[in-house]
Amino acid sequence: MNVFRDLVRVAMTGLLARKIRTLLLLLGPMIGVAAIIAAVGLTDSAKGDLKAKVAELGTNLIEASASSSFGGQNPTLPEDVVERALTVTTVESVAPIVELSNIIVTPYEEAREKYETVPIPVVAVTPELPDVLEVPLVGGRWINDFDEQAGARSAVIGVGLAREFGVLPEELRTIDIGGHDYTVVGVLDSVQLEPGFDTAVFIPFSRAESDFLDDDILPNKIYARVDPNRVDESADALTTAISLGGPDEVKTDVKSEALELAAQSDRQLQLIVVSMGLLAIIVGGLGIANVMSISVIQRSAEIGIRRALGHTRRIIAVQFLLEAIVVGVIGGVFGVLLGMLSIFIGASIAGWVFVMAPWLAPAGILLAITISVMAGLYPARRAARLEPLETLRLG
Amino acid sequence: MQESSTHEVLMQLDGVSRCYGSGEATVWALRDVSLSIRSGDFVSIVGPSGSGKSTMLGLLGCLDVPTSGTITVGGVEVTRLADGPRTLVRGRSIGFVFQQFHLIPHLDALGNVETALLYRDLRPAERRERAMASLERVGLAHRGDHRPVQLSGGEQQRVALARALVTEPKILLADEPTGALDTKNAANVMEILGGLQSEERAVVIVTHDTGIANSAARKVSMLDGRIVSDEVLR
Numbered sequence: 001m002n003v004f005r006d007l008v009r010v011a012m013t014g015l016l017a018r019k020i021r022t023l024l025l026l027l028g029p030m031i032g033v034a035a036i037i038a039a040v041g042l043t044d045s046a047k048g049d050l051k052a053k054v055a056e057l058g059t060n061l062i063e064a065s066a067s068s069s070f071g072g073q074n075p076t077l078p079e080d081v082v083e084r085a086l087t088v089t090t091v092e093s094v095a096p097i098v099e100l101s102n103i104i105v106t107p108y109e110e111a112r113e114k115y116e117t118v119p120i121p122v123v124a125v126t127p128e129l130p131d132v133l134e135v136p137l138v139g140g141r142w143i144n145d146f147d148e149q150a151g152a153r154s155a156v157i158g159v160g161l162a163r164e165f166g167v168l169p170e171e172l173r174t175i176d177i178g179g180h181d182y183t184v185v186g187v188l189d190s191v192q193l194e195p196g197f198d199t200a201v202f203i204p205f206s207r208a209e210s211d212f213l214d215d216d217i218l219p220n221k222i223y224a225r226v227d228p229n230r231v232d233e234s235a236d237a238l239t240t241a242i243s244l245g246g247p248d249e250v251k252t253d254v255k256s257e258a259l260e261l262a263a264q265s266d267r268q269l270q271l272i273v274v275s276m277g278l279l280a281i282i283v284g285g286l287g288i289a290n291v292m293s294i295s296v297i298q299r300s301a302e303i304g305i306r307r308a309l310g311h312t313r314r315i316i317a318v319q320f321l322l323e324a325i326v327v328g329v330i331g332g333v334f335g336v337l338l339g340m341l342s343i344f345i346g347a348s349i350a351g352w353v354f355v356m357a358p359w360l361a362p363a364g365i366l367l368a369i370t371i372s373v374m375a376g377l378y379p380a381r382r383a384a385r386l387e388p389l390e391t392l393r394l395g
Numbered sequence: 396m397q398e399s400s401t402h403e404v405l406m407q408l409d410g411v412s413r414c415y416g417s418g419e420a421t422v423w424a425l426r427d428v429s430l431s432i433r434s435g436d437f438v439s440i441v442g443p444s445g446s447g448k449s450t451m452l453g454l455l456g457c458l459d460v461p462t463s464g465t466i467t468v469g470g471v472e473v474t475r476l477a478d479g480p481r482t483l484v485r486g487r488s489i490g491f492v493f494q495q496f497h498l499i500p501h502l503d504a505l506g507n508v509e510t511a512l513l514y515r516d517l518r519p520a521e522r523r524e525r526a527m528a529s530l531e532r533v534g535l536a537h538r539g540d541h542r543p544v545q546l547s548g549g550e551q552q553r554v555a556l557a558r559a560l561v562t563e564p565k566i567l568l569a570d571e572p573t574g575a576l577d578t579k580n581a582a583n584v585m586e587i588l589g590g591l592q593s594e595e596r597a598v599v600i601v602t603h604d605t606g607i608a609n610s611a612a613r614k615v616s617m618l619d620g621r622i623v624s625d626e627v628l629r
Contacts, residue, residue: 017501310486
């Protein structure tokens with residue numbers, strides 16, 4: 001233990017005695033590690049908000065929609081689609097919807113022309129939808145069982161529409177939906193996985209049926225939350241369970257897939273910058289080998305006297321190697337800090353979320369140490385092989 | 396030499412030869428030399444350049460091994476040892492003083508003395524204490540935090556002496572210890588050196604200066620790689 005302490009002490013004294021030289025030695029591994037960490041961190045941070053969004057929204061929301069194989073109009077799902085979906089054991093909750101077409105929503109008479117040109121989508125919903133989508137209401141309440149049973153003319157609007165109409169929280173007001181007056185009872189928060197809902201109007205199934213449909217109302221789409229570990233097989237099972245014996249085909253879609261794809265870091269860019277960082281650290285390693293070799297020549301008298309004082313070749317070699325290791329450790333640590341600072345500054349300027357994989361810091365330091373040890377091997381061997389008689393110039 | 400015969404043999408050279416090069420270019424620097432160094436000896440090894448005294452110094456200091464013959468230090472035949480164990484014997488038994496002092500420039504006086512005690516499994520406090528005591532012995536305790544460049548030649552050589560003594564070596568080997576010093580400092584260093592041989596320790600000075608050589612108690616004269624005389628002066 002004391003011997004190890006001596007080794008560390010002598011290494012530190014040697015490095016501190018030549019501060020400029022040590023600083024130059026540190027630069028190589030430091031810049032290399034910083035470049036690699038900044039490269040990985042910045043490319044990750046560039047997609048950081050998307051990554052965070054994926055994590056927040058979850059990857060287990062599946063949409064199953066009817067699609068007509070004959071190109072028919074308004075394909076529908078079977079009436080008992082919810083029951084069918086729930087037979088799939090990995091399905092946790094289900095909410096059906098009907099996307100109604102050709103209905104004009106007019107918040108106030110003056111704007112009728114505008115909303116005739118660009119119609120607001122009207123969606124018939126059940127009370128379960130916000131729970132399945134895991135989206136809260138900004139204000140008011142959602143369509144409830146009473147609305148459904150009584151066929152109340154209650155409507156909930158998306159947060160985008162609320163802004164457009166200037167609806168204030170808790171404010172009751174009526175809007176014209178296809179010629180009927182509906183009371184706005186709530187505002188739904190932004191639905192990240194279904195952006196179209198932000199500008200949609202939601203009304204109860206029962207009211208939609210009596211106000212706008214000739215036939216019985218049939219859902220054309222369901223949303224299902226499934227076991228997060230078995231998303232893909234759940235999607236397959238849902239397709240089978242729903243389409244069994246029905247006239248129309250069923251298409252399933254994992255809602256987060258597109259988002260996940262968008263959240264992938266740019267691997268090629270990352271590879272290029274990491275390669276440059278590796279190159280920097282290798283050049284830094286060569287610098288260490290070079291400077292330390294010169295240092296061995298400069299310190300040959302010191303090495304000679306140490307050998308005369310009874311320090312073995314092994315001690316001399318380990319001593320030089322330890323200097324290289326200390327350079328690696330300090331260079332690595334500062335490289336990690338510099339890299340983190342670069343990510344932080346870069347992400348702040350670009351308005352990204354700071355993302356740094358936890359393995360980057362230890363990996364960076366380890367890389368710096370490895371390179372330094374490899375660089376220190378040759379000078380250490382040279383130092384150990386010096387003959388004291390030759391370096392001391394006796395006589 | 397009748398007096399020294401009662402003392403322990405610290406170092407024994409038997410039929411030692413050392414040559415450099417091979418074939419036609421072979422140079423015999425030392426031919427069939429035998430020599431005993433006993434505790435209590437204050438011996439000078441003197442000779443002109445080319446007499447083989449530098450080779451002798453390398454061998455006495457266990458820095459080199461002979462081409463033939465045996466060298467025994469404290470009962471251990473160092474000529475049979477590999478470099479590693481020989482280095483440890485050197486560190487335990489021999490203290491060096493060089494003409495050019497050979498202090499480590501980036502360490503202060505205390506640090507230089509401490510260097511001789513490194514890797515010996517000593518607690519830092521103990522090592523420091525022993526180094527300080529050794530500096531005190533050469534009268535430089537107050538210069539412990541001075542770097543070599545801040546010290547005069549005489550002071551530097553005294554720091555080197557303190558470094559050589561701090562391990563309590565049986566043999567103190569000095570190579571032209573006054574060669575780089577002015578007369579006053581030279582006398583001072585010689586005085587310290589002369590006072591260092593004891594019942595347990597021998598002091599060996601290698602020099603070309605007959606004046607220095609004659610101030611020792613025993614003088615070994617060399618010429619052309621051989622010992623030509625071994626006389627007791629006092």
